[in-house]
Each structure stands twice: as structure tokens, then as C-alpha cells.
Amino acid sequence: MVELRGCDPPKNLDEYRDVFVYVQHKNGKIERGSLEMLGMGRELADKLDEKLVGIMVGSDLSKVAEEAANYNCDTVIGIESPDLKTFSSVPFSHFISETVEDYKPNIFLLSGTREGRDLVSRIAIRCNTGVAADCIELDADKQNRLLIAWRPSFGDKTIDQILCRKHRPQMITSRPGSYKLPEKNRRKEVKIDIRKVKVPDKMKTVRVVEFRPKETLDLTTAKTVVSGGFGLGKPEGFKYVEDLAKELDGVVGASRPVVDLGWIPYDHQVGQTGRTVRPHLYVAAGISGKIQHLVGMKDSEFIVSINTDPDAEIVKYSDFYIHGNLYDALPKLTEEIRKRKSGSKNKV
Amino acid sequence: MALKIVVLIKQVPDAEEIFIDPVKFTLNRSQARGIINPADENAIEAALKIKDETGAEITVLTMGPPAAETALIECMGRGVDKGILITDRVFAAADTWATSLTLAAAFNIMDDFDIIFAGESTTDSGTGHVGPGVAEFLGIDQVTYSVNTKVEGKNVIVERSLEDGIEVVNVPMPVLITTLIGSNMPRRSTLRMKIDALKKGITVMDHEKLKLPPEWVGIKGSPTVVGSLKIPDEKKREGKKYEVEEIPKLVDDLIEKGAIKIGDA
Numbered sequence: 001m002v003e004l005r006g007c008d009p010p011k012n013l014d015e016y017r018d019v020f021v022y023v024q025h026k027n028g029k030i031e032r033g034s035l036e037m038l039g040m041g042r043e044l045a046d047k048l049d050e051k052l053v054g055i056m057v058g059s060d061l062s063k064v065a066e067e068a069a070n071y072n073c074d075t076v077i078g079i080e081s082p083d084l085k086t087f088s089s090v091p092f093s094h095f096i097s098e099t100v101e102d103y104k105p106n107i108f109l110l111s112g113t114r115e116g117r118d119l120v121s122r123i124a125i126r127c128n129t130g131v132a133a134d135c136i137e138l139d140a141d142k143q144n145r146l147l148i149a150w151r152p153s154f155g156d157k158t159i160d161q162i163l164c165r166k167h168r169p170q171m172i173t174s175r176p177g178s179y180k181l182p183e184k185n186r187r188k189e190v191k192i193d194i195r196k197v198k199v200p201d202k203m204k205t206v207r208v209v210e211f212r213p214k215e216t217l218d219l220t221t222a223k224t225v226v227s228g229g230f231g232l233g234k235p236e237g238f239k240y241v242e243d244l245a246k247e248l249d250g251v252v253g254a255s256r257p258v259v260d261l262g263w264i265p266y267d268h269q270v271g272q273t274g275r276t277v278r279p280h281l282y283v284a285a286g287i288s289g290k291i292q293h294l295v296g297m298k299d300s301e302f303i304v305s306i307n308t309d310p311d312a313e314i315v316k317y318s319d320f321y322i323h324g325n326l327y328d329a330l331p332k333l334t335e336e337i338r339k340r341k342s343g344s345k346n347k348v
Numbered sequence: 349m350a351l352k353i354v355v356l357i358k359q360v361p362d363a364e365e366i367f368i369d370p371v372k373f374t375l376n377r378s379q380a381r382g383i384i385n386p387a388d389e390n391a392i393e394a395a396l397k398i399k400d401e402t403g404a405e406i407t408v409l410t411m412g413p414p415a416a417e418t419a420l421i422e423c424m425g426r427g428v429d430k431g432i433l434i435t436d437r438v439f440a441a442a443d444t445w446a447t448s449l450t451l452a453a454a455f456n457i458m459d460d461f462d463i464i465f466a467g468e469s470t471t472d473s474g475t476g477h478v479g480p481g482v483a484e485f486l487g488i489d490q491v492t493y494s495v496n497t498k499v500e501g502k503n504v505i506v507e508r509s510l511e512d513g514i515e516v517v518n519v520p521m522p523v524l525i526t527t528l529i530g531s532n533m534p535r536r537s538t539l540r541m542k543i544d545a546l547k548k549g550i551t552v553m554d555h556e557k558l559k560l561p562p563e564w565v566g567i568k569g570s571p572t573v574v575g576s577l578k579i580p581d582e583k584k585r586e587g588k589k590y591e592v593e594e595i596p597k598l599v600d601d602l603i604e605k606g607a608i609k610i611g612d613a
Contacts, residue, residue: 118490206519
């Protein structure tokens with residue numbers, strides 16, 4: 001039987017103090033979004049006159065805990081066991097929840113990676129508190145010691161303010177890439193607290209049997225994205241998209257229809273049901289500009305579109321628009337940039 | 349014994365048909381058509397594939413307004429055996445905590461299960477919290493971001509798509525698995541099976557049936573609230589037009605504006 005209970009708030013909110021940040025790491029390296037949250041966490045902690053606490057889980061934490069300490073933490077808590085080498089939802093969320101229930105932080109920030117998003121809900125259910133997901137802006141109200149979280153709503157048409165007034169900790173996941181990376185700075189009194197734990201056998205049920213690294217296609221951090229859409233007419237058309245992307249040191253994106261058709265893997269999909277990207281330069285070739293695609297790329301710094309139809313929606317969202325057939329335009333654009341590059345080399 | 353599978357789905361408004369009221373700055377979803385949340389389509393398909401291969405009894409469970417029945421009938425038209433609709437005014441405006449509780453409560457009424465599938469996240473709120481939230485209430489393992497699931501005896505082998513690669517995990521059942529959008533090709537329903545589904549009907553549950561006090565659910569049972577909302581600033585874009593012959597000029601302009609960099613300049 002499932003034991004049912006309501007989300008009862010704690011009696012005394014003042015007991016809850018300090019800002020927790022989940023520090024995700026792999027091979028001794030801290031994940032980028034977690035660093036962003038350490039930076040944001042410091043700002044919030046300073047505003048509220050609270051402490052910044054990094055919390056991490058793993059099998060051999062001494063080095064990576066030292067590294068986390070370099071980002072303005074007051075305390076780094078490590079939960080360590082040989083059985084916690086690879087991520088697993090149940091034991092990770094169990095030990096973090098235990099630490100949260102014991103420490104009683106006011107705020108808990110997690111980077112919205114796949115790991116962070118996997119963990120956050122279990123912790124929130126167990127600790128009887130709410131989560132605002134995918135936040136792009138955070139602020140604090142000092143008087144009420146309240147976290148003010150902003151997240152894009154359906155289709156990014158509005159930005160909603162999410163508050164968790166009566167429950168603690170106030171939890172959020174971030175949209176990675178939306179915040180500044182902090183500078184390294186080590187506090188003199190930083191405390192590193194590695195806690196050895198024993199993982200009960202009943203929590204060791206998930207076994208990782210294989211890991212197949214893939215060529216990392218990180219659309220979200222790419223400086224340049226060149227995307228192809230239905231206007232390509234055939235899967236082979238992506239060759240020209242790839243050529244331009246290569247010339248610009250960028251990555252290849254796509255709109256949903258061509259992913260649905262199987263012309264290119266889902267990893268490349270930009271838009272509401274794919275990735276949200278904010279590159280310096282976004283090139284849209286043969287993409288008409290349906291709202292589902294626009295929400296995934298409209299905040300790019302520069303947008304260039306290629307389309308035969310001057311009335312296509314994408315043109316309104318473009319800084320530069322090439323009117324014409326993309327099978328003429330794409331190779332010509334690639335060639336022109338190649339020429340300029342070799343020209344600039346010759347000058348040197 | 350055939351496997352028992354439960355699929356959690358949600359009916360969401362079609363994104364293309366959402367409008368912002370220009371006066372009140374609120375979202376107008378009333379005219380939007382209801383569709384099955386895209387990632388849930390993949391969850392349904394993942395369950396049906398297991399049914400094709402090893403045989404399984406599939407129940408699809410949703411919470412929503414009475415109109416969400418159409419989503420259940422659509423699933424039954426694809427080969428799902430049973431549909432359950434959790435609907436009650438007291439469930440309105442629930443956040444992910446209260447939604448997870450409400451869905452979990454239905455498992456006290458249903459038979460035992462081996463696998464729960466859910467879409468990784470919904471397009472209308474995109475939190476991805478409800479699947480793992482239900483797993484936490486049920487006290488079972490979860491595997492998120494799956495792209496492929498295979499049953500092997502009493503375990504499942506699941507491929508998870510992570511940022512840097514595919515992780516393959518082996519987990520004993522019962523387990524909750526969330527499916528990544530685009531991870532398979534959902535089949536279509538057949539008219540005949542939909543007619544059968546309409547004849548068979550669905551099961552409806554309210555808060556009394558689920559033994560959930562109204563203060564635990566809906567907006568009252570939700571720890572988070574939406575404070576205010578703002579309209580994002582849209583950047584003004586010029587849409588400067590170039591013909592294909594003018595591409596050299598375009599490249600000049602791109603360089604001048606700093607959109608592309610050539611060499612170290």
C-alpha cells in the first residue's frame with residue numbers, strides 16, 4: 001500500500017538557514033551548471049546573510065570537494081561510499097534528503113542536468129517541499145527570506161514567478177547556461193566535511209552494465225548553430241548544412257519535422273520539444289518558423305535565415321535574410337566564408 | 349503471467365493554439381486542442397512494444413478534466429487494455445507534488461504492476477517531476493531518459509540517453525521508466541479498436557475513491573504557487589534581405605556586425 005500524506009509545512013520556518021547547491025561531478029570535474037549555481041548561490045546567500053553549502057555524492061570525493069571549495073563555499077559536504085561511484089536515483093536522493101532533513105537549509109539549488117532533474121523530485125517529495133523547475137532567473141526577498149524564482153512558461157510566451165512560501169527548503173533546478181560562471185575564490189574558513197556512509201543492499205538494485213560515450217553534441221553551449229528544416233526536401237540536403245556548420249565551427253541543428261521523418265537524429269532538434277539554444281549565431285535553412293521552433297532559438301544573438309518565401313514567419317525573427325533556394329545559397333555562403341578565411345590567412 | 353504495465357499520460361494543449369490575452373496578460377488555453385503530451389506518446393509505444401513481444405496488460409492512467417477521456421480512448425485504440433481517468437474539481441491547479449500524490453494514490457486501488465512508463469516531461473510545464481515523484485511515493489526504482497527498454501526475466505535492461513552518452517542499466521521490476529521524446533515511432537490507433545474502447549469505457553476516480561482529503565490535493569495541497577508573470581522582451585530584428593548573388597555583401601555585413609569572426613580579427 002502507498003502511504004498517503006499531504007505536503008505538511010514545517011512549524012518553524014526560521015529554523016531553516018543557508019543555501020545548498022548540489023555539485024554534480026564526473027571524472028573529478030564539476031559540471032558547468034553546478035558552477036553556475038555555486039555562483040548564484042553565493043549571491044543569494046550574501047543577500048540573505050546566510051552560508052553557501054556545496055553538497056556532493058560520490059566514491060572518492062577529496063579532490064573534487066577541494067575544487068568545489070574554491071568557489072566561495074562556506075562548507076562543502078561530501079557523501080561518500082564505494083557504492084556511490086555511479087549515479088543512482090534511490091541512494092543519491094536518499095542520502096541527500098537525509099542531509100537536508102538534518103541540516104534544514106533555506107534554499108536548495110540544483111543544475112537542471114539530466115542527473116539534477118532526475119534527483120530533485122524525489123528529494124522534494126520526501127522532504128515535503130516544492131520545486132520550481134528550469135529557472136532562468138533567481139532573486140531573494142530578504143525580509144521574508146524568500147527565494148524568487150522565474151521560469152519560462154508554456155512555449156516561453158510568459159515568464160512565471162514561482163514562490164514556495166510555507167515549505168522548506170525552497171528548491172529549484174536551473175536551466176544550465178542561463179547564469180554567469182563564477183570566478184574562483186577560496187574563503188579562509190571553508191570547511192570540508194566528507195561523510196562516509198553505508199549503502200543498504202536494498203538500494204543497490206540498479207546496475208550500470210555499459211556506458212557508450214557519444215560524440216558530445218552540445219547544442220546548448222555551441223556558439224554557432226546551423227539548422228536545416230523541411231525546405232531541404234531530402235535527407236541528403238543536410239550535407240550542405242553540415243558544410244556550413246563546419247566552416248563556422250558550429251554544430252548542426254534541425255526542426256522537428258525532419259527529425260520526425262528520420263532525416264537526422266533527435267539530438268539535433270531545436271525547439272519546444274527539443275533543445276533551447278542561445279548561440280551567438282543561428283542559421284535557419286529551409287525552416288518556416290513555426291512557434292515550436294521559434295521558442296527554441298529566438299533568443300540567439302544573430303539570426304540568419306534562408307528561405308524562398310519572403311513572407312515566412314522566420315524572416316520576422318531574422319536579422320539577415322537570404323531570399324532564394326537553399327541549394328544555391330548554402331554552398332555559396334560556405335564558399336564565401338572559406339574564401340575570407342583563406343584571405344585573412346594570406347594577409348598574415 | 350503476463351506483465352502488468354501502467355502508463356502515466358497527460359493531455360496538454362497544442363502549443364500552436366495558445367494565445368496571450370493582450371489586456372490581462374494571461375494565457376488563453378481555452379481554444380487550444382487537447383493532444384497527448386508528445387513524450388507520453390513514446391511511453392505508450394514503449395509499453396505496446398513489450399506487449400507485442402512478451403504479452404502484457406496495459407493500463408493508462410491520467411489526471412485531468414473530463415475531456416481527457418479522449419486521450420484514454422485514443423490509447424485504447426492503439427492496443428492499451430484499460431483507461432483510468434482521475435478527475436475532480438478539487439484536483440485543479442495542482443503542482444507537481446500534489447499531482448504525484450494523486451497519481452500515486454490510484455495505485456492503492458489498481459492491481460500490482462511490474463513497470464510504470466511515463467513521458468520524461470510535458471510540453472505545457474516541462475518539469476519532469478511527476479514520474480520520479482510517483483516513484484518516490486511508491487518507493488520503487490526509477491530509470492529516466494530511456495530510449496529503449498527490454499524485458500529480461502524479472503529485470504529490465506534500459507538504455508538511458510545522457511548528455512555525454514548512452515548508459516545501459518539493469519534493474520529488477522517493479523520500476524518506473526520515463527521515456528525521452530522521439531525515442532520511438534508511436535503507432536496510430538485504429539477506428540475499430542477505438543469503437544471497441546468507447547463500448548468498453550473507462551474507469552473514473554475522484555478524491556473520495558482515492559481516499560485523498562481535499563486539503564492534500566489541488567492548489568491547497570501544492571507547496572508552490574505562481575506569483576506573477578511577465579512577458580519576455582522580444583528583440584527587434586530587421587530581417588535585412590539579400591538575394592543569393594548578394595551573399596558576398598551579406599558576409600561583409602556579418603563580419604562588420606560581429607556575427608562571424610574571420611581569423612583573429
